[in-house]
Amino acid sequence: xxxxxxxxxxxxxxxxxxxxxxxxxxxxxxxxxxxxxxxxxxxxxxxxxxxxxxxxxxxxxxxxxxxxxxxxxxxxxxxxxxxxxxxxxxxxxxxxxxxxxxxxxxxxxxxxxxxxxxxxxxxxxxxxxxxxxxxxxxxxxxxxxxxxxxxxxxxxxxxxxxxxxxxxxxxxxxxxxxxxxxxxxxxxxxxxxxxxxxxxxxxxxxxxxxxxxxxxxxxxxxxxxxxxxxxxxxxxxxxxxxxxxxxxxxxxxxxxxxxxxxxxxxxxxxxxxxxxxxxxxxxxxxxxxxxxxxxxxxxxxxxxxxxxxxxxxxxxxxxxxxxxxxxxxxxxxxxxxxxxxxxxxxxxxxx
Numbered sequence: 001x002x003x004x005x006x007x008x009x010x011x012x013x014x015x016x017x018x019x020x021x022x023x024x025x026x027x028x029x030x031x032x033x034x035x036x037x038x039x040x041x042x043x044x045x046x047x048x049x050x051x052x053x054x055x056x057x058x059x060x061x062x063x064x065x066x067x068x069x070x071x072x073x074x075x076x077x078x079x080x081x082x083x084x085x086x087x088x089x090x091x092x093x094x095x096x097x098x099x100x101x102x103x104x105x106x107x108x109x110x111x112x113x114x115x116x117x118x119x120x121x122x123x124x125x126x127x128x129x130x131x132x133x134x135x136x137x138x139x140x141x142x143x144x145x146x147x148x149x150x151x152x153x154x155x156x157x158x159x160x161x162x163x164x165x166x167x168x169x170x171x172x173x174x175x176x177x178x179x180x181x182x183x184x185x186x187x188x189x190x191x192x193x194x195x196x197x198x199x200x201x202x203x204x205x206x207x208x209x210x211x212x213x214x215x216x217x218x219x220x221x222x223x224x225x226x227x228x229x230x231x232x233x234x235x236x237x238x239x240x241x242x243x244x245x246x247x248x249x250x251x252x253x254x255x256x257x258x259x260x261x262x263x264x265x266x267x268x269x270x271x272x273x274x275x276x277x278x279x280x281x282x283x284x285x286x287x288x289x290x291x292x293x294x295x296x297x298x299x300x301x302x303x304x305x306x307x308x309x310x311x312x313x314x315x316x317x318x319x320x321x322x323x324x325x326x327x328x329x330x331x332x333x334x335x336x337x338x339x340x341x342x343x344x345x346x347x348x349x350x351x
Contacts, residue, residue: 019079019084019087019088020050020051020087020088020095020096021050022048022049022050022079023048023049023050024046024047024048024110025046025047025049026044026045026046026047026110027044027045027047027136027137027140027141028042028043028044028045029042029043029045029133029136029137030042030043032133032136034123034124034125034129035124035125035126035128035129036123036124036125038123038124039123040112040123042112043106043111043112043133044110044111044112045103045104045106045111045112045133045134045136045137046074046075046103046104046109046110046111047075047101047102047103047104047137048075048076048079048101048102048103049099049100049101049102050087050095050099050100050102051063051087051095051096051097051098051099051100052099053099053141053142053143054097054099060144060145061099061141061142061143061144062147063097063098063099063147064098064099064101064138064141064143064145064146064147065093065098065099065100065101065146065147065148065149065150066100066101066102066103066134066138066146066148066149066150066170067100067101067102067150067151067152067155068103068105068134068149068150068151068152068154068155068156068158068159069102069104069105069108069151069152069153069154069155070152070153070154070155070333071153071154071268071269071271071272072108072224072260072265072268073108073109073153073154074104074108074109074110075102075103075104075109076102076109077334078102078334079102080334082334082335082336082337083334083335083336085336085337086336086340086343087100092336092340092343092344092347093148093343098147098148099143101137101138101141101143103134103137105130105133105134105154105155105158106125106129106130106133107122107125107130107264107267107268107271108264108268113261113264113267114207114261114263114264114266114267115261115263115264119207119208119263120206120207120263120266122263122267124267124270125267125271126271126272126273126274126275127154127157127158127161127271127272127274127275128161128165128274130158130161130271131158131161131162131165131166132165134158134162135162135165135166135169138169144169145168145169145170145171146169146170146171147171147172147347148170148171148172148173148174148346148347148350149162149163149169149170149172149173149174150173150174150175150176150343151174151175151176152176152177152333152334153176153177153178153298153330153333154178154271154272155175155176156175156176156177156178156333157175157178157272157275157277159173159174159175160173160175160178160180160277160281160284161275161277163277163283163284163286163288164277164280164281164283164284167283167284167285167286170286171286171287171350172286172287172288172289172346172347172350173284173286173287173288173289174288174289174290174291174342174343174346175288175290175291176291176292176333176339177291177292177293177296177298177299177330177332177333178292178299179292179299179303179304179306179309180276180277180278180281180304180306180309181276181278181304181305181309182275182276182278183272183273183275185303187298187299187303190223190224190226190227191269191270191272193219193220193223194219194220194223194224194265194269195220195266195269195270197215197216197217197219197220197223198213198216198217198220198262198265198266199216199266200216201213201214201215201216201217201262203215203216204216204262207262207263207266209262212255212259212261212262213262214255216262217259217260217262217265218252218254218259220259220265220269221251221254221259222248222251222252225251226297227297227298227330228297228298228329228330228331229297229329229330230295230297230323230327230328230329230330230331230332231295231329232295232323232324232325232327233295233324233325233326233327233328233329234247236325278309278312281309281312281313282312282313282314284313284316285313285314285315286315286350287315287316287346287349287350288310288313288315288316288317288346289316289317289319289342289343289345289346290306290310290316290317290318290319291318291319291320291321291333291339291342292306292318292319292320292321293320293321293323293327293328293329293330293332293333293338294320294321294322294323294327295323295327295329295332296329296330296332297329297330298330299330301320306318306320315349317342317346319339319342321338321339
């Protein structure tokens with residue numbers, strides 16, 4: 001075990017030596033209709049790409065890989081070394097071989113969101129809307145079918161939603177860190193508490209604030225910090241009361257403006273309100289490798305019955321990463337060293 005931990009630590013310490021070029025662009029969908037009945041004349045989707053499309057004899061792109069980000073994130077989160085190592089020369093998703101697409105989901109990053117001006121009048125988007133918009137983005141890019149769809153956290157859930165709603169658009173799916181059941185129990189509670197904390201802050205003013213509702217945002221961020229926590233690793237990182245207190249103070253000392261827009265945050269947290277792909281998983285017939293972590297506070301072992309639900313998909317495999325001082329709790333999804341072997345196996349069995 002000690003030798004394994006030393007090997008993992010050495011791999012985690014490596015840094016990129018030849019990062020591929022990243023291109024950013026926007027796609028605008030016209031008259032996009034949301035599930036709540038509202039329509040936006042223009043829905044902007046920001047995205048990043050790495051690599052170059054490769055086409056078959058029919059002119060179809062055959063090497064596209066799309067990776068979906070988590071709640072409150074952007075496609076840029078996959079450019080950190082612990083994930084982007086996959087895109088480097090010789091990597092499992094080498095950008096010289098694959099056309100990598102990293103979209104900002106609706107309500108996030110450079111894509112259309114409440115803080116663009118509509119505030120709380122922005123359409124109440126859900127994961128179905130976000131997936132449908134990404135389908136239109138793929139149409140714009142000329143991608144009929146993805147070689148691989150991957151996603152972390154919210155992107156994991158969107159992967160299952162994508163597989164159900166757009167069953168012919170991905171040849172393989174790798175969801176990382178989520179469940180397939182309705183967002184309820186503790187998972188919904190922390191989201192609901194974070195939303196209520198923002199709305200209860202007098203500065204929020206029904207969404208028409210002139211300064212960030214800092215107290216509400218800070219409470220919400222504290223709840224998310226606990227939801228993303230990894231007990232064994234954090235005990236090792238902060239082994240004394242003083243160290244743990246200092247880490248807590250660092251979270252609560254962030255200025256409200258650095259925590260993002262409050263209205264955007266409400267929408268991001270509530271977008272999962274009607275997520276529940278479990279009854280329709282049989283629609284996903286392509287190879288799937290679903291990976292969770294044993295130290296994931298949001299999706300812990302014993303919740304969601306993934307071992308049972310995975311059997312509803314004819315070519316699916318479920319993997320649970322054991323907890324160690326090296327794993328990162330819910331955020332293990334971004335540390336590719338823990339699941340890269342499963343990714344290689346999925347690409348091999350989905351050829």
